[in-house]
Amino acid sequence: MGKALAVQSARTANAALAGAYGGARAYHSKVPRANLHTTAPKEAQAVDVGTARHQAAPYIQVPKSAIAPREEHLVGPPPKPQPVKFNYDGFYQAELDKKHKDKSYRYFNNINRLAQEFPRAHMANKEERVTVWCSNDYLGMGRNPQVLKSMHETLDMYGAGAGGTRNISGHNQHAVGLEATIAKLHAKEAALVFSSCYVANDATLATLGSKLPNCVILSDSMNHASMIQGIRHSGAKKMVFKHNNVADLEAKLASLPPEVPKIIAFESVYSMCGSIGPIEEICDLAERYGAITFLDEVHAVGMYGPHGAGVAEHLDYEAHVAGRPKGTVMDRIDIITGTLGKAYGCVGGYIAGSAKMVDTIRSLAPGFIFTTSLPPATMAGAKTAIEYQMAYQGDRRLQQLHTRAVKDALNAKDIPVIPNPSHIIPVLVGNAEMAKKASDMLLEDWDIYVQAINYPTVPVGQERLRITPTPGHIREYRDHLVTALDSVWTQLGIKRTSEWAAEGGFIGVGVAGKQEEAPLWTDEQLGLNEVRQEMKAGQGAVGVLEAVLENERKEVASAVAAAA
Template structure:
């Protein structure tokens, strides 16, 4: 017997689909429509990968991966993942609360707490979830708290603050005078939380941590720091930017992830034991989901431990970053001011940005994903160029020359 959808239900669904069509059409018209390039990463040849075009396989050299240190292919990391897979199988079998906590969780969380000099740490399924859930819980624990949030904070921080229900004051990006003025306008006895990043992923800027720590004491505030792009890359043991500056003890809650320098996936927060325990007990995005599988945790643990002992990967990365910046400037390309390992090249138009990216891939075999709105403001479209420790000097020089040619052609 054939079932029919009621007319009113069809109308609602048609209205929903029409709204989706209108949105997608607007994105295509204004240049913010996103396309993805399906890649087959090559474990024995990173940062090269393969992709398919018109039925044929092509190779590309990837210049936009967050796998900064090539740890996703490191022999120790891969071996740890394989051993965990052979021993424990693929899935975790449940949520952290119901059979899904493995010994790897326990070991990894202890390792992270020690890495950051904190009492405790908690692993989440992603860095986004770690920010979103931790901030949400902080708001429930201390509803009178006032949040001061950097104007260029990551979406996960913005959504976490929104979820918290706390009063939010946005200060100008990296502006200590603006932050100080807004702190000073609040009652001295009001509890305050400054939320910022150690490295801003679209611009490559460092957060002004020394000055923020001084303001913390002057205005009786706390600090929540996103170290997603700093952990693994900065500090003698890979503990991040704050640690490299001798400021880790000043940070009340540190958030990090395994999906960048550590070459795995997942995120975490570290801080006081009772606070971390409260997040564990209260965060719905932690409680009501299947936990990370053992092989991912084993890989992350092996990567964290290796980068605590080895500076080889970091030294190679920074040498390559220096060469990349020199080559881009030698070709007089509009490199944005970035003191970190993230190197944005300003294009300023979404269609031109995609055109340059397409030409790099099609004509020269280099892949850099265009960065358009809403990741950056309109008029600030860019190529976020990221070199890894595994890139060869000849490829970096060839990439800079190819980019110069593609940008000249697209102008």
Template sequence: MRYETFFRDQLAALKAEGNYRTFAELERISGRFPRAFHHGIGREVTVWCSNDYLGMGQHPAVVAAMRDAVEKHGAGAGGTRNISGTSPQHVALERELAALHGKEAGLLFTSGYMSNWATIGTLAARMPGCIVLSDAANHASMIEGMRHSRAPKHVFRHNDAADLDRVLGELPADAPKIVAFESVYSMDGDIAPLSDLCDVAEKHDAMTYLDEVHGVGLYGPTGAGVSERDGVQHRLTVIEGTLAKGYGTVGGYIAGSAALCDYIRSFASGFIFSSALPPAVAAAALASVRHLRESQEERRLHQRQVATLRRRLDEEGLPHLRNPSHIVPVIVGDPIRCRGISERLLDRHGVYVQPINYPTVPRGTERLRFTATPLHSDEDIEHLVSALSETWSEFSLARAA
């Protein structure tokens, strides 16, 4: 086989269909987010697609905590948690996350992807006869964990508690079951009916596994997510979250009972064989979680700017998906046009937003996914909407009524 020819042909096909992805070399400037220097075009741009939803990656308390920890403890953790990588910073962060979610324990991972993959994969694989019930729109990391477990999987219609009830009712009553779903779905921005899903799971004696990665920091009185806002944290077996979005750092975690977290710690290969997060990262994340447990200002401003962006898009007739979350998807529906609009916004207007194409979203639903933050000013929003409106017309795209 001509391996290099195969690789080049596959890449050429990806480019031809408009789904080839490129990296933007962005230099984030601490204290100036959402501004960043774009090395590809050689000038400063405004970032409109960051998952640092609250700008906590540059918060003075977070930066200071990381700087102090680096100076005291160095750059790395020194190994896996089991060997030499556990520090007081890791222990304190796990305790804080457990308290945040009203659980007995927490467990840190190097990423949200790994926490989903390792936890779901371990639970489903090691409980004899376990069956997984998966929402149709679940994240790739959850699906990979299910696939890795080789446990039987049944998919229920997206955010449809009645369909979940139907599927569970067809399964053996005595089989262990895990119902896995998210709170905020990151591409359409819709929010799960958590209480209804818990009702159905409890009716059928199933565990509940909630991915809160796009909710933590952003919702609830202390930032514990949609499950806190909706008053259902205590009904969830496992709450999984990330430190890389609302909290502005990096890493993933689960929160649950002490026995469950210890079980994953003891049996999940993705945890056992991964080097620990650097203590400086854990210290920065701890500062971010603690700040957002007390402060409402970031969440208040965040929701205000999201609402302002939606209102201005409506006024310009720019079509965006209606949803109750902070994610604002503007549907283009064509991969070539989607990339073209993204490139023109960048080159002409200094607006940076990446196109979202297949396989992240289904073909025909290609989009620009905007994430307003508390640090985007009203002037930033006006500039974005003006630039997008001009570009929309140049590409002869239909406007909303």
């Protein structure tokens, strides 16, 4: 038994050494696994472990040639490791594929607005003319002669750019003058101008939310992405309340300790559906629960109120006409934000409020501190645009009348307009692919540009075309649009209002028994009551007012030019 154990131990040692030193193949590679236990006599398989422990295995001599030589150390730096690289292009492609698959990929059309012909524009080919029906230059101020004159003069004298941030050479008389004009517009102590209102919203909410101790921001569920991003950047606790639902907002306010700082962030005009925020009711809740109000008037400034300050001003129309802003809804708002890039036809954004609040944002917000100032010409043009609209209501009144006319004409054709009391005309499609096809057909077959709106701007299943008339969209363009939409809806088989109604209605379209909200601009404010007395046979109120307002426009333009 001892001999058998010695043989087995020797074989094991040989195998281990052969494997370790690169010599002959290991023992197990020579002998089939099934035969390992049959190479020794049967009695050798029963081993006396106690005896074997004291018996040494025979010495196995390994030839020197079987021992691998010791590696020499190389002189110099070791070779650089070759890391596995992330497939960036693959990531980009996968994300783009998702957008293509769900039909939400965004295509940009080459649209070049013509100042002398707006709302006309040309495509990449200058001979290809189209009518733009989706511009946010709601009042056509991008072509206003007084604005252009002011910008040309400033550009020639002060050059193209500001030269730096406001802290480094970018602070000038144009910024000071513009901010003073904005503060006057909203009857606030101060204002601060940003490169865009996206930046203004983001920077202001992020700064306040991060600096106010234990701050909670209550946000309307349909708020713009700029506010959502600002709340995220703040790191503050966020509570989302149902769209325009003051009961839900109050329940959330009531759940918070009284001493906790609270900001209620909401909009006046929600640009994709056209709904109007319950500003006065939210002010009541803010005062009751110790919150401050943050109102985005981006799609309302220039468009509402006797001076164009927005919906908050419009709610107390007569008081502001009389110059009595104290105690009004607008006076109760803590922070108003707006844009210079929509109804005012330029670019930039701003906040307006108390002097201390504005100075706090000016001193602490990275989005303001580290951003190059707007060019002098842009600020001069924006200031002129605001002053022009403060003195002249004709553009916004005519825009409202054109909006009413388009809504009425589309409703008469059973084309589904999402009902609202504002100047926005959202035409429901309900499918991303179909909305893109409708937009393409309008452009290719009818020379009409209306961009399709899809996710994430609106929820999936609520895709739409968003139409925004301007004072320049006269009857000729309106009739052409309605005919084109009627044809496209038929060709693509898109649901009409009656079909949505048969399914019980959807987001306000075809909902039985739903009372439609009255337009924010009343007939009296639009001057319709006076115009009706002068109406000619066969001519509608819109046509008569167009002529009346054109004369008014010329008079005000002459006065503004003389003052300049």
